[in-house]
Amino acid sequence: MARRGRVELRRIEDRTSRQVRFSKRRAGLFKKAFELSLLCDAEVALLVFSPAGRLYEYSSSR
C-alpha cells in the first residue's frame, strides 16, 4: 500500500487524481480563507479557475 497523506510538490499528472485533488484542496482553501476573515477580522477575496476553466470565488463581507 502506498503511503498516505504525502504528495510531491509538482503537477499531478493523472487526470482523475488531479481533479479529485482539486476538489478537495479547493474546499480546504476556501475554508481557510473564511476562517482567516472571521478569526482575524480581515477582508479576503479569492478567485480560482479550475483546469477545466470553471470559476470558483469567495469574498468576505462585513
Next chain:
Amino acid sequence: MARRGRVELRRIEDRTSRQVRFSKRRAGLFKKAFELSLLCDAEVALLVFSPAGRLYEYSSSR
C-alpha cells in the same frame, strides 16, 4: 496550561493575539493557494487586507 491547537470559530478579541494569528494564518493560506495552483494546474488569485488595512496578494502565473 491552556489547550494548544484549538480555537473557537469567532473573532479573536485580543488585539495582539489577533495580529499574531493573522500573520501565521495568512502564511498558511498563501502556501495552500500556491500548492493548489501547482499541484492541480489551477489559476488562483488571492487578495487579503489585514485589520490594519495592509494589502497582501498572490496570483499564480503560468
Next chain:
DNA sequence: ACCTCTATATATAAACA
C-alpha cells in the same frame, strides 16, 4: 514584530464503500 518549540487540531492521499 518575529523566531522556536511542541502538543494538539486539522487537512488530506489513498483506499474503498
Next chain:
DNA sequence: TTGTTTATATATAGAGG
C-alpha cells in the same frame, strides 16, 4: 462518480525568547 475511512502529513495555538 460521490462519499467515507483512516493513516499520515501539515498547520497552528500557546508559551517562551
